[in-house]
Amino acid sequence: MxxxxxxxxxxxxxxxxxxxxxxxxxxxxxxxxxxxxxxxxxxxxxxxxxxxxxxxxxxxxxxxxxxxxxxxxxxxxxxxxxxxxxxxxxxxxxxxxxxxxxxxxxxxxxxxxxxxxxxxxxxxxxxxxxxxxxxxxxxxxxxxxxxxxxxxxxxxxxxxxxxxxxxxxxxxxxxxxxxxxxxxxxxxxxxxxxxxxxxxxxxxxxxxxxxxxxxxxxxxxxxxxxxxxxxxxxxRRQVARAKIVKVRDQRPQTSIDKAELDWVYKRFDGHKHAFEALASAVAARVLGAGGQNYREGWLTSRSGDGGTDFVGRLEIGSGLAGTSLVVLGQAKCVKPTSLISAEQIARVVARLRRGWIGVYVTTAAYSEKAQQEIVEDQYPIVLISGMELLRELRRMARDDFGDDLPACVEHQLSEREMAVTHRRPEEILLQ
Known part of the structure; x- marks a missing residue:
């Protein structure tokens, strides 16, 4: 041949x-x-x-x-x-x-x-x-x-x-x-x-x-x-990723990246629940990747959230060969030049029970110390940095809005209504 x-x-x-x-x-x-x-x-x-x-x-x-x-x-x-x-x-x-x-x-x-x-x-x-x-x-x-x-x-x-x-x-x-x-x-x-x-x-x-x-x-x-x-x-194709990502690699690499991430931060700075709703949507896409079944739940109230901003549920398997996991989410809209510390992540981890996982979504980056503690202690938590947040928003904009990032973001706020409630996280398993 x-x-x-x-x-x-x-x-x-x-x-x-x-x-x-x-x-x-x-x-x-x-x-x-x-x-x-x-x-x-x-x-x-x-x-x-x-x-x-x-x-x-x-x-x-x-x-x-x-x-x-x-x-x-x-x-x-x-x-x-x-x-x-x-x-x-x-x-x-x-x-x-x-x-x-x-x-x-x-x-x-x-x-x-x-x-x-x-x-x-x-x-x-x-x-x-x-x-x-x-x-x-x-x-x-x-x-x-x-x-x-x-x-x-x-x-x-x-x-x-x-x-x-x-x-x-x-x-x-x-x-x-x-x-x-x-x-x-x-x-x-x-x-x-x-x-x-x-x-x-x-x-x-x-x-x-x-x-x-x-x-x-x-x-x-x-x-x-x-x-x-x-x-x-x-x-199956799997792209290997380092356990710990250097801070510089979490930062915007181009002027366009910086301008768009700054725009996201300024759009949501001071609008807590709006950013939480956006973070919940992004977390749903990330956790639902690879064909996983993820369901969004609700946003927590402003007071007494105890380190939790939104709740979701991840389904693994089906029937007798399946189970459901409670997902606790934390959303933090801060300056992109900021760093999320180990102490801030620990607040979410402290709320996790056996069989629960956490997801932290921010416009900033994660300190290497915070990542190190997660690796060493094997915390079940997913970290979505500012640049990863921006990448996911760009994918959403590309897929549904002709690469129009502002239109994509505004759609998430105007068309997706999420309840704000005092409900206990485990109630998501009953839905």
Whole structure:
């Protein structure tokens, strides 16, 4: 088998130009998508639709290329909101059934392709999984003020779950049924976080057997074929992070970062419950990453909160194989140049009971001493610094508000009503 393809690297932004030039390695300072995915004598690997299934070759579909367009999310035509959590190896992607679709649910081009892949991905034996369809995931990114023309490669995926749900769309906000897919992004460490296009080329060659093509697949994919979905927890992509983050690495690195974080601080300085509501929303996204089931509860009253500003609940597993955890949240809107001390965090930790966890959200940074104590004492608490808060708000703004950060923030305050109450935290387990 001749090797002719390039490599798709996770996190790399590629120029997806209308010229469809396959000969230039780079365009406008970015790697050229069509050059990297060039297959001599084969049709182009297009990303024109959200779900792009390659044509079958000898009964085998080489790959499905998925593209998410965050700038379309929340519109009448595309009311869904895809979730890409690359650090924890999880994507929640909505199918292509729309309020205007005339075909039965599951029969639209994109859903039909993904449901076909889902069946393959649930194969019970290596022989059933060897021909399984790889999912290559991309998302559109903005460059030079334009939403089109650039895509970021997000990884190689396997569908874990496919379920139907009801959505609303169109000018009349009509309800309709669509599919949503939970996709595991697999680890590519052995391949330096990239996928070789030679593997896809081999799957497009009718003279190459499934086993021969599998030899070119990433190691984790080969392991999944051998072991099945029970191996996914250890094959899932995970981005390792240091236990202790230096203060300088928690601070804004650019003038834009500093200006936006300062804006968040000034917007909420002196507005305690407003910042608590925002912190609760951000904590929900962070704790709900990777497909976890997190539910927001309420804000605590101004007096007597005892180190708790908001309450939530984290579900782990289901039925007899599941449990619920109380989440106590602390929100602290202070100058971004400030430091949160070990003593301040200890106030939240002191409220935690067995089986509870804490989350601390601030516009500032955490002292290294405070982090050290958490590591040494193994406190079950999640720390969200000012820059992490800003990153999450930017993701929310990108996904739902066309990168308009103020509009995203104001939406959280005007559209999300959270009760302020004296209720005991454990009452969240009864809801």
């Amino acid at each position: 001749a090797t002719v393809g390039g490599f798709l690297r996770v996190g790399e932004v590629y120029r997806y130009a209308s010229s469809r030039d396959q000969h230039s390695p780079t365009l406008d300072g970015c790697p050229n998508y069509y050059y990297v995915t060039h297959s001599p004598g084969k049709k182009l690997a297009l990303l024109e639709a959200g779900i792009n299934g390659m044509a079958e070759v000898a009964g085998r579909r080489p790959a499905i290329l998925i593209r998410s367009s965050p700038w379309k999310a929340g519109t009448e035509d595309t009311p869904w909101h895809d979730v890409f959590d690359l650090d924890h190896g999880h994507v929640r992607y909505f199918g292509d059934h729309k309020v205007t679709s005339t075909k039965p649910v599951g029969r639209t081009t994109g859903n039909a392709a993904l449901l076909e892949a889902f069946v393959d991905h649930q194969g019970r034996t290596p022989e059933a999984r060897v021909a399984a369809i790889p999912l290559l995931l991309f998302r559109s990114v903005s460059r030079n003020g334009k939403n089109k023309g650039h895509v970021e490669f997000c990884g190689l995926g396997i569908i874990e779950r496919a379920e139907r749900l009801v959505q609303r769309g169109g000018g009349e906000h009509t309800s309709f049924v669509n599919y949503v897919y939970d996709i595991a992004l697999i680890d590519l460490c052995e391949e330096e976080d990239q996928v070789s296009w030679d593997w896809v080329d081999a799957r497009r060659d009718e003279n190459v057997t499934d086993q021969e093509a599998l030899a070119l697949a990433p190691r984790a994919w080969q392991e999944w074929v051998r072991r099945g979905n029970s191996a996914l927890p250890r094959l």
